[in-house]
Amino acid sequence: MANIKTKGIVIRQRDYGEADRMLTIFTEEHGIIKAAAHGARRTRSKQSAASQFLCFGEFMLYRGGGDVANVNSVSPIDSFYPIQEDISKLALGTYFADVLYHILDSANPDAALLRLFLNTLYALAYKNIPLEKIKTVFEWRAMSLGGFMPQLGVCAQCGKANAGARFRIRSGAVLCSQCGSRSDSRLDELMLLIMRYAICADDKKLFSFRAPDEVIKRVSELSERYASYHLEHEFESLRYYKRLQDINGFVKGADGDEKAGQV
Numbered sequence: 001m002a003n004i005k006t007k008g009i010v011i012r013q014r015d016y017g018e019a020d021r022m023l024t025i026f027t028e029e030h031g032i033i034k035a036a037a038h039g040a041r042r043t044r045s046k047q048s049a050a051s052q053f054l055c056f057g058e059f060m061l062y063r064g065g066g067d068v069a070n071v072n073s074v075s076p077i078d079s080f081y082p083i084q085e086d087i088s089k090l091a092l093g094t095y096f097a098d099v100l101y102h103i104l105d106s107a108n109p110d111a112a113l114l115r116l117f118l119n120t121l122y123a124l125a126y127k128n129i130p131l132e133k134i135k136t137v138f139e140w141r142a143m144s145l146g147g148f149m150p151q152l153g154v155c156a157q158c159g160k161a162n163a164g165a166r167f168r169i170r171s172g173a174v175l176c177s178q179c180g181s182r183s184d185s186r187l188d189e190l191m192l193l194i195m196r197y198a199i200c201a202d203d204k205k206l207f208s209f210r211a212p213d214e215v216i217k218r219v220s221e222l223s224e225r226y227a228s229y230h231l232e233h234e235f236e237s238l239r240y241y242k243r244l245q246d247i248n249g250f251v252k253g254a255d256g257d258e259k260a261g262q263v
């Protein structure tokens, strides 16, 4: 039985009882902790805002004998509020949290993954960066930090340098044009460059590169398949995000047609 003081971020929340909330908190020093915030849904509760999804704060927890800790208090540091206000951003944030949840074992602190998650949410909330770019950088980086780093050097089969004509999701390896097969995904030089950048770039420069939207989209399709395959999970939150993107695209397209019609 112990009191725990730790920084952490809420990666899942579930309401239960009359006014209580069950939180899954990704903490700096203790990895994932499940904690009950009693009375958190009462409007006058101090914990109400601080115990919400994606709230990053300093938690005072009490851990008795069981698996679930109790939240004694929370001092919020950042709630990434603009994410809560934008349905596409919130869907993407939910997906990122899901990916983390599947990568992390409980009670396994991972400072690099936590830093990545916070940097990614910061970009999503406060920077004007295309969502697909944030998504694919997060996916490659999180997978690499989580022990699924793809091999993006020489051809995995024949060792030829400057390979990178194909990418094999299963083995996470690049292959040259001779060794790759039709079932492998096509890669071009720029796609490979983006993947390497996402994995190796300095934390602070994670999203500071330029590439055409069309190329980023192809890299992003690859990274989501890679994550899903190796984490052995179909992410419902990703499907939901993609549905929203399709609807956004449709609405934008329909606007364009109307304008063209008026000319």
Ligand SMILES: [Zn+2]
Pocket: 155, 156, 157, 158, 159, 160, 163, 175, 176, 177, 178, 179, 180
């Ligand atoms: Zn080869």
